[in-house]
Structures are given as C-alpha cells and as structure tokens.
Amino acid sequence: MSEAKIASVNEIPSDLLKQLMPSHPEDVLIAFDDFEYLMMRYESAILEVRTxxxxxxxxxxxxxxxxxxxxxxxxxxxPASIYEKLVRQGNDxxxxxxxxxxxxxxxxRVICAFVDDIYKVAKMLVQQDDITLIEVKDYIKNPKPNGYRSYHMILEVPVFFTHEKQPIRVEVQIRTVAMDFWASLEHQIRYxxxxxxxxxxxxxAELKACADTIADTDRRMLxxxxxxxxxGDKGKKK
Structure with missing residues (x-):
C-alpha cells in the first residue's frame, strides 16, 4: 500500500495557488483541482515502481x-516543499x-539487508524495458561529507491513464537497514x-564517525x- 498522500487545499502555499490560477484569481478550487490531478499522476507512478x-x-x-x-x-x-524548491532554484x-x-x-525508498543487494535491485529495475534511467548518484561509493550513504536513481516510468500514456519521473533511494537507521536519526538531529x-x-563529527562505523558493519555483515x-538457487518451480 502506498504511503503517499495527496495534499489538501489548505496545505498549498497561497503564493503557489496564485501562480497556478492566473485566469481565475477568485477561484482557489480550480488551482487545487489542477494541482491535485498532478499529484495523483505522481502517486500513480509511485504505485508502478512499487509494484x-x-x-x-x-x-x-x-x-x-x-x-x-x-x-x-x-x-x-x-506542497510547501515543492514551492520552496522551485523558488530556491529560480524556476517558474x-x-x-x-x-x-x-x-x-x-x-x-527501498531498504535492503546487505550492500550488494542494493546494486542487484537497482540493476534489475533499470533493465526493465519500460524504465528509463535519467540519473544515478552513488553515495555508497562516494559518501556525502557528513557520512550519508545511499544509492539514488531518477527513473522515468510510463503510467497509463484513461486517454493517454504519461512518462513520469520518480526518485528511488536504495539503502541498507543500517544506512536508513543513520539517515533517520541524522535528519532528526540536523533540524x-x-x-x-x-x-x-x-x-x-560524531555523526560522521557513526556513519563510518555503520558502513564498516555493513561490509563485515556482507x-x-x-x-x-x-x-542458493532453487531453480524453477514446477
């Protein structure tokens, strides 16, 4: 079951609403309906990738x-994060x-038990002929300065709607249980x-040391x- 949630109109920043409805500044619901439909398409892409x-x-x-x-x-x-990122990047x-x-x-976000499973899952996913790989960032082989480790991919997946097929981008992060544990705690502490x-x-410095310890533990467990x-290879079932 997808954990994604479509926003309520009250969650959309007023500046974003105003920009989304230039022809009908008095009607907030028109902007919300358009935005909600876009979010539904992204949620559908999530379901495709999860499946x-x-x-x-x-x-x-x-x-x-x-x-x-x-x-x-x-x-x-x-919605607020969408708006803030568009503004931060200088986009319309x-x-x-x-x-x-x-x-x-x-x-x-995909959680694996072992590091080599990360690369196995990533390879199997992008080998599917309807998946387009847009970008890869390997923060396992090249960790961030703070110690963050994870494997990131931007994928484009086709989603079929009533009257069209729409390619939609999804960010997929793959990490071990240990990496995810560290990232969750680091996120809480950082804010x-x-x-x-x-x-x-x-x-x-302590968080970086913990990240290095966790990475070493991942290697030893593997x-x-x-x-x-x-x-094992059980072979094909009959």
Whole structure:
C-alpha cells in the first residue's frame, strides 16, 4: 500500500495557488483541482515502481531463496516543499515547471539487508524495458561529507491513464537497514534549532564517525554472509 498522500487545499502555499490560477484569481478550487490531478499522476507512478519492486522481490524469494528487499516506503513531496524548491532554484511557479524541474516529487525508498543487494535491485529495475534511467548518484561509493550513504536513481516510468500514456519521473533511494537507521536519526538531529556552532560541529563529527562505523558493519555483515554461502538457487518451480 502506498504511503503517499495527496495534499489538501489548505496545505498549498497561497503564493503557489496564485501562480497556478492566473485566469481565475477568485477561484482557489480550480488551482487545487489542477494541482491535485498532478499529484495523483505522481502517486500513480509511485504505485508502478512499487509494484515492479515487489514482483522482483517475490520472484527472487521463490526461485533463489533470496529476498533482497526488506521493506519499501514511498512519499509525495509536500506542497510547501515543492514551492520552496522551485523558488530556491529560480524556476517558474506553475504546473509545467514542477514537471520539468523537479525530479523528486514522487519518491520511493527501498531498504535492503546487505550492500550488494542494493546494486542487484537497482540493476534489475533499470533493465526493465519500460524504465528509463535519467540519473544515478552513488553515495555508497562516494559518501556525502557528513557520512550519508545511499544509492539514488531518477527513473522515468510510463503510467497509463484513461486517454493517454504519461512518462513520469520518480526518485528511488536504495539503502541498507543500517544506512536508513543513520539517515533517520541524522535528519532528526540536523533540524534541532539554536545550537551553538561549536556544539553543531561536535555533533557533525560524531555523526560522521557513526556513519563510518555503520558502513564498516555493513561490509563485515556482507563478508559473513559470503562466507556462509547463504544464497542458493532453487531453480524453477514446477
């Protein structure tokens, strides 16, 4: 079940609403309907990607006794975040600008047990002939300065509606359970307000050290699995 939520009209910043309805400044609902329809299309793209991932995981579980995906989460970018990012990037504020300039309105996060599962899942997903790979950022091989590790892909997936087929972009992040644990805690800590600079620097250093420890643990756990030879190939079921 998708965790994405379509916004209510009260969640859309007033400046965004005004830009979305230049022909009918008195009618907020016209702008909301257009925006809600766009969000529905992004939510549909999320469902497409989630379904593909779930099918791949089910197949590997059956044929190889291997479930590379531990869990799948999804989200739609909040209206306020959409507006803020358009402004920050200097983009126009309208529906077309959202589609053309923002690649992360629809997001899917895939949690794997082991690092090599990340690359396996990513490879299987982009090999599907209706998926277009737009961009890859490998923050596992090239971690961010703060220690953040994850594998990011921007994909374009076709979604079929009543009268058209529409390619829609989805950001897919794939990480291990340990990476996800660190990222969740780092996100909470990073947004604490009113920290003196020296304390913020101390915390940043501690978080980086924790990220390095977690990365080492991921590598050691993978090595243990490889020694045990836990992967099998059950072959095709009859």
């Amino acid at each position: 593909k991932l779930e099918i791949l995981n089910s197949e590997l579980t059956l044929t190889q006794d291997d479930s590379p995906i531990s869990s799948i989460h999804s989200r739609l970018k909040k 504020i309208n529906l077309r600008s959202i589609e053309e300039n923002l690649n992360d309105v629809a997001g899917v 604490k307000k009113d920290l003196p600079q020296y304390k913020a620097d101390e915390i940043a 090595a243990i699995r490889e020694k045990l030879g836990t992967r």
